[in-house]
Amino acid sequence: MKSERDLGIMDIIVNPMKVTLKQFFKSTFGKPTTVMYPLEKRAPPPTYRGMNAVIWDLCIGCGICGEVCPNKCLKMKPVDLSDEEQDKAWYGSHLAKRKSKAERPAINFGHCMFCGFCEDYCPTGAMTMTDFYELADTTREGLIYPARSMKVDLEDAPQLPLTNYMMESPVLDADPCIGCSKCVDNCPTNCIIMDLGPQNKKMKSGKVRNVENPYFDYTICIGCSTCVKVCPADCLHMEPISNSSSSGLSEEGASNEA
Amino acid sequence: MSLFSFCKWMAEWTAQKMLIPIFEFQEGLFPPFTNPAGSIADWLGTDGGITTLAWLYAVNIAFAVGMTNLILVIHLERKIAARIQDRRGPMLSFRSFRELGEDLAGSAPSWKFKENYAGIGILQNLADGIKAIAKELIVPAKADKFLFTMGPIIFISSSVFLLVLFPLSDRFAASSAPAGLMVIMAAFSIAPIGVLTSGWASNNKYSMIGGMRSAAQLMSYEIPLLLSMAGVFLMAGSYDPVVIVEQQQASSWFFGIPIWNFIPQFIGFIVFMICILAEVERVPFDLPEAEAELVEGWTTEYSGIRYMFFLMAEYIRGFAGAAVATILFLGGWAGPWPIPPEIWFLTKVYLIIIFWIFIRWSVPRIRTDQILELGWKKLLPLSLINLLIVIFMVEIYPYFSEIVSLPEVF
Numbered sequence: 001m002k003s004e005r006d007l008g009i010m011d012i013i014v015n016p017m018k019v020t021l022k023q024f025f026k027s028t029f030g031k032p033t034t035v036m037y038p039l040e041k042r043a044p045p046p047t048y049r050g051m052n053a054v055i056w057d058l059c060i061g062c063g064i065c066g067e068v069c070p071n072k073c074l075k076m077k078p079v080d081l082s083d084e085e086q087d088k089a090w091y092g093s094h095l096a097k098r099k100s101k102a103e104r105p106a107i108n109f110g111h112c113m114f115c116g117f118c119e120d121y122c123p124t125g126a127m128t129m130t131d132f133y134e135l136a137d138t139t140r141e142g143l144i145y146p147a148r149s150m151k152v153d154l155e156d157a158p159q160l161p162l163t164n165y166m167m168e169s170p171v172l173d174a175d176p177c178i179g180c181s182k183c184v185d186n187c188p189t190n191c192i193i194m195d196l197g198p199q200n201k202k203m204k205s206g207k208v209r210n211v212e213n214p215y216f217d218y219t220i221c222i223g224c225s226t227c228v229k230v231c232p233a234d235c236l237h238m239e240p241i242s243n244s245s246s247s248g249l250s251e252e253g254a255s256n257e258a
Numbered sequence: 259m260s261l262f263s264f265c266k267w268m269a270e271w272t273a274q275k276m277l278i279p280i281f282e283f284q285e286g287l288f289p290p291f292t293n294p295a296g297s298i299a300d301w302l303g304t305d306g307g308i309t310t311l312a313w314l315y316a317v318n319i320a321f322a323v324g325m326t327n328l329i330l331v332i333h334l335e336r337k338i339a340a341r342i343q344d345r346r347g348p349m350l351s352f353r354s355f356r357e358l359g360e361d362l363a364g365s366a367p368s369w370k371f372k373e374n375y376a377g378i379g380i381l382q383n384l385a386d387g388i389k390a391i392a393k394e395l396i397v398p399a400k401a402d403k404f405l406f407t408m409g410p411i412i413f414i415s416s417s418v419f420l421l422v423l424f425p426l427s428d429r430f431a432a433s434s435a436p437a438g439l440m441v442i443m444a445a446f447s448i449a450p451i452g453v454l455t456s457g458w459a460s461n462n463k464y465s466m467i468g469g470m471r472s473a474a475q476l477m478s479y480e481i482p483l484l485l486s487m488a489g490v491f492l493m494a495g496s497y498d499p500v501v502i503v504e505q506q507q508a509s510s511w512f513f514g515i516p517i518w519n520f521i522p523q524f525i526g527f528i529v530f531m532i533c534i535l536a537e538v539e540r541v542p543f544d545l546p547e548a549e550a551e552l553v554e555g556w557t558t559e560y561s562g563i564r565y566m567f568f569l570m571a572e573y574i575r576g577f578a579g580a581a582v583a584t585i586l587f588l589g590g591w592a593g594p595w596p597i598p599p600e601i602w603f604l605t606k607v608y609l610i611i612i613f614w615i616f617i618r619w620s621v622p623r624i625r626t627d628q629i630l631e632l633g634w635k636k637l638l639p640l641s642l643i644n645l646l647i648v649i650f651m652v653e654i655y656p657y658f659s660e661i662v663s664l665p666e667v668f
Contacts, residue, residue: 027342032345
């Protein structure tokens with residue numbers, strides 16, 4: 001190992017000069033690494049996460065993106081869909097039946113940390129992250145992007161099969177269910193139907209009736225828990241998929257096993 | 259036609275055609291206020307008035323040339339630094355005035371970046387100067403206000419003084435003192451006073467250490483510097499830059515090719531280049547303003563135009579140092595005919611400056627103990643050896659060659 005005293009004239013000045021001269025000629029007669037930014041832009045990598053864009057034809061307004069957002073900067077906002085948009089919307093036909101308006105995501109980019117969870121968890125692939133990164137604004141309010149400003153129209157949106165990325169599904173606790181069918185109205189994927197359940201309920205008049213209970217089609221359920229939120233009687237709860245049975249009806253001791 | 263005779267002709271013309279009529283007209287307007295001992299118009303008619311006016315012109319021309327070179331040197335430094343670091347460097351050029359004109363005319367600027375802002379970048383120095391002038395001059399609360407203000411004045415005035423001292427050629431010289439190079443070195447050695455003053459007056463530990471380091475460095479390197487210059491003075495027999503350059507041009511060993519001083523006095527040349535590098539405080543001898551250790555050295559507390567003065571003065575001193583090296587060792591303005599001597603001189607000076615810039619981005623800074631060790635233990639003996647060799651060449655060898663008829667080598 002060379003000590004400090006052993007450095008010769010070559011190490012002190014000649015070799016460093018060689019390096020700088022080489023770099024000087026390389027960047028003078030070649031192209032400098034610095035790009036002239038407003039004119040030419042460097043292509044971001046394929047997995048780059050920039051500003052969000054929502055393919056409205058695919059969005060079903062399930063609200064999963066808002067639920068998984070770590071900074072809570074994404075909110076579902078009710079929007080007025082035009083007739084054309086209503087027609088093109090995937091799973092959209094049932095939305096007209098809803099009592100509430102259709103909802104689409106709106107993002108406050110001042111809080112957004114571009115983690116990409118909304119894109120990862122979106123069951124339909126409607127939420128995408130683009131390469132666009134020039135989001136600077138002069139006011140804070142300018143960073144709040146309303147739902148319609150992130151709308152993107154594609155020629156033919158790929159309608160992929162729905163996937164439950166939440167790994168949860170609703171389970172019915174049949175006892176308190178009153179059979180109001182609010183969950184059916186609000187389900188974004190139409191995976192619930194009201195079916196005659198095994199439950200007999202005693203009415204105020206004294207009669208015993210077999211009331212209608214929700215029946216879940218778990219093949220298209222996306223685990224958005226909208227049904228749980230709207231249930232007036234707190235008879236639904238979410239459970240991890242491995243613990244829920246294939247039928248939508250509750251079983252004895254299902255929660256105890258978990 | 260030399261610069262001074264040109265200035266004298268210009269001074270005569272301006273005095274006869276413009277100044278004397280103006281002052282006479284003024285005297286006619288306000289007779290009670292005229293000077294009883296003699297009017298300015300009379301004084302401008304005499305030889306003394308003309309010479310004073312000619313001096314004013316000559317100094318101003320030399321100053322303008324020096325300042326132009328200063329801007330070019332700073333631009334060169336920034337551009338080469340950018341190239342070495344794989345950047346583009348300053349790009350604000352004269353074309354960007356187009357945008358300003360459009361703006362002033364009322365039309366919206368057409369943001370043509372490629373045409374207007376991708377220039378060579380000479381205007382960047384002007385922009386930086388305007389920025390520095392517009393900034394606030396901050397004086398620390400516990401600083402010695404008088405000395406704090408005097409430090410930059412001493413430093414910049416002694417540096418600007420250098421600009422008029424060295425000639426660009428035998429005809430383009432603002433001053434032609436017989437002891438020209440001695441005056442230049444005297445002006446160089448004023449700077450440590452300004453450095454120490456500003457370092458002390460800032461009342462800041464970093465400024466203090468920087469000022470002390472600078473003083474130690476400048477004082478210890480001036481001895482080998484002057485000793486290595488003494489060899490050149492011995493060879494030429496004069497302190498006059500014109501005589502030194504003529505001697506280099508006249509001395510030839512083979513095939514009539516002039517042998518400039520850096521070949522017979524190679525040791526002296528090396529010692530001089532290292533010492534002048536330390537004298538103008540460039541890397542690797544920039545200990546007084548080591549950014550990694552002391553914040554900005556003795557310029558830490560300065561802001562605005564005062565800081566800009568320090569920066570400017572350093573580059574002026576660098577330019578002057580390169581000019582002295584050119585005059586002493588590289589043959590000054592001597593060169594083949596079709597290119598004018600001033601261009602030859604500036605070419606050599608700029609080559610030295612480019613070499614310094616490459617040194618700056620190649621080598622690391624050396625330590626305080628190493629810099630003094632190098633100065634006292636290595637450069638001082640080497641400069642003495644160089645002086646002995648020159649004495650042998652100039653005095654002893656010719657003396658014995660006359661006695662025992664040795665071949666004439668030197």
